[in-house]
Amino acid sequence: MVDVDVPTITVTELTRSIKQVLEEGFPFFSVTGEISNFRPASSGHWFFTLKDEGAQIGCVIFRSNAWKVTFTPQDGDKVTITGSLDLYPPRGTYQIKCETIVKTGFGNLLALLEERKTRYQQKGYFDRKRPLPKTPRRLGIITSATGAALQDVLSVLGRRAPSLEILIFPSPVQGAEAAQSIAFRIEQANLLSDCDVLLITRGGGSIEDLLPFSEEAVLEAIHASEIPTVSAIGHEIDWALSDFVADLRAPTPSAAAELISKGIYDSKTELVRIRQRLIAAIEYRLLRAEAAVGKVSVPALRAYLLAQVDRRQFRLANAQLSLSSSIDDQLARRRNKLTLLSNQLSALSPLAVLERGFALVSTKGGAVLRSSKPVHDGDRLKIRWIDGERSVRVEEQ
Numbered sequence: 523m524v525d526v527d528v529p530t531i532t533v534t535e536l537t538r539s540i541k542q543v544l545e546e547g548f549p550f551f552s553v554t555g556e557i558s559n560f561r562p563a564s565s566g567h568w569f570f571t572l573k574d575e576g577a578q579i580g581c582v583i584f585r586s587n588a589w590k591v592t593f594t595p596q597d598g599d600k601v602t603i604t605g606s607l608d609l610y611p612p613r614g615t616y617q618i619k620c621e622t623i624v625k626t627g628f629g630n631l632l633a634l635l636e637e638r639k640t641r642y643q644q645k646g647y648f649d650r651k652r653p654l655p656k657t658p659r660r661l662g663i664i665t666s667a668t669g670a671a672l673q674d675v676l677s678v679l680g681r682r683a684p685s686l687e688i689l690i691f692p693s694p695v696q697g698a699e700a701a702q703s704i705a706f707r708i709e710q711a712n713l714l715s716d717c718d719v720l721l722i723t724r725g726g727g728s729i730e731d732l733l734p735f736s737e738e739a740v741l742e743a744i745h746a747s748e749i750p751t752v753s754a755i756g757h758e759i760d761w762a763l764s765d766f767v768a769d770l771r772a773p774t775p776s777a778a779a780e781l782i783s784k785g786i787y788d789s790k791t792e793l794v795r796i797r798q799r800l801i802a803a804i805e806y807r808l809l810r811a812e813a814a815v816g817k818v819s820v821p822a823l824r825a826y827l828l829a830q831v832d833r834r835q836f837r838l839a840n841a842q843l844s845l846s847s848s849i850d851d852q853l854a855r856r857r858n859k860l861t862l863l864s865n866q867l868s869a870l871s872p873l874a875v876l877e878r879g880f881a882l883v884s885t886k887g888g889a890v891l892r893s894s895k896p897v898h899d900g901d902r903l904k905i906r907w908i909d910g911e912r913s914v915r916v917e918e919q
Contacts, residue, residue, distance in 0.1 A: 696731045
C-alpha cells in the first residue's frame with residue numbers, strides 16, 4: 523500500500539468548499555414540484571418543502587421576493603420555482619433560495635384528498651353535528667402519548683376543568699400504521715362506553731404527516747362513533763378530513779380543550795361571581811347596619827328597649843290571665859258534667875233499687891229470677907238485700 527499524504531481540513535473548510543461547489547455549479551435554475559409543509563414566518567419569509575415521488579428539498583423565499591408572488595401557496599400546490607442553491611453552514615444543510623414561484627396546478631396528494639372529500643360529503647358524512655355535553659364527566663383522548671399536543675390539552679384542562687376525568691388512548695399519529703391504530707382506538711372507546719366526548723388530536727406537520735387523519739378507516743370510525751367527537755389536527759392553517767366528519771372541529775389541541783371544558787369552566791366562573799355578589803351584598807348590609815347603629819344615641823336606644831320590654835310584659839300578663847280563666851272555666855264545666863253523669867249512673871244502678879227496700883233473687887248459679895215459674899220445690903236460691911244476702915231453699919210454690 524502506497525502512503526498518500528492526505529491533507530487534513532476542518533469542518534468549516536469542508537463545508538465552505540461544498541458550498542462553493544454547489545452554488546457555482548447551480549447558479550440559477552427552474553424546478554417543478556409539489557409544495558409541502560408550508561410555513562410562513564412572522565418576518566415575512568416563507569419556508570416550505572418542494573417534493574415529488576422520489577425526493578424532497580427545503581426551500582425559502584425571502585420577504586423581498588415573497589410579496590411579488592401572486593398567490594398564497596398551500597400544501598399540495600404544484601408549482602414551478604426559479605432560484606439557486608444555498609448551503610447553510612451552521613446546520614450543514616442546503617436549500618433552494620427562491621426568486622419566483624408560479625402555480626401550475628394541484629399535486630397528486632391534494633387531488634386525492636379533494637376527491638375523497640367530495641365523495642364523503644356526497645355520502646352525508648359531513649352533515650351530522652351533535653352538540654357536546656355541557657358538563658362532560660369523562661373525556662377520551664386519542665393521540666400520541668409522547669406528543670406535545672397531549673401536554674397542551676392536559677395543561678388547559680388542568681387549569682379550566684380539574685374535575686374532568688381523562689382517559690388516554692395512545693396511538694401513533696403518523697406513518698403507515700397510524701390510520702388503522704387511530705380507527706381501532708375510536709372503536710375501542712365506543713366499546714368501553716365510558717366517555718362522554720372523544721378528542722382526536724395531534725400537533726402540526728406537513729400534509730403527509732397529517733394524512734392518517736384523512737384515511738378512510740379513520741373517517742368511517744368517526745362517523746360510526748356513538749360518542750360525540752372533536753377533531754383538532756395541527757395548527758390553525760392545517761386541516762384533515764376528520765375535521766369535516768367529526769361533530770366539532772377545533773383549530774388547535776389547546777382550543778379543543780377550551781371548547782370541551784367551556785361548560786364546566788363557565789359553571790365554575792358563575793359560582794365565583796355568585797359568591798362575590800353574595801359577599802358584596804352581606805358587606806353592604808353590614809355597612810348599612812353599622813351606619814344605622816352609629817346614628818342612634820345610647821339614652822334613646824335604652825328608652826326604646828325598655829318600652830319594648832314593658833309592652834311585651836303587659837302582653838304576657840294578659841295572656842297568662844286569659845289562659846288561667848280559660849282553664850278554670852274548662853275545669854268547672856267538666857266537674858258539672860261528671861256530677862251529672864255520676865247521678866245518672868247511680869239512678870240506673872241495681873243498688874239504688876235495693877236501697878228502697880227491694881231484694882234481688884237469683885239461682886244458686888247466679889242467674890237473676892224475674893218470675894217464679896222456673897222455681898221448683900227444693901231449689902236453692904239466693905236473696906240479696908242492700909246490707910247482705912242469704913241462701914234459702916224453696917219449700918212450696
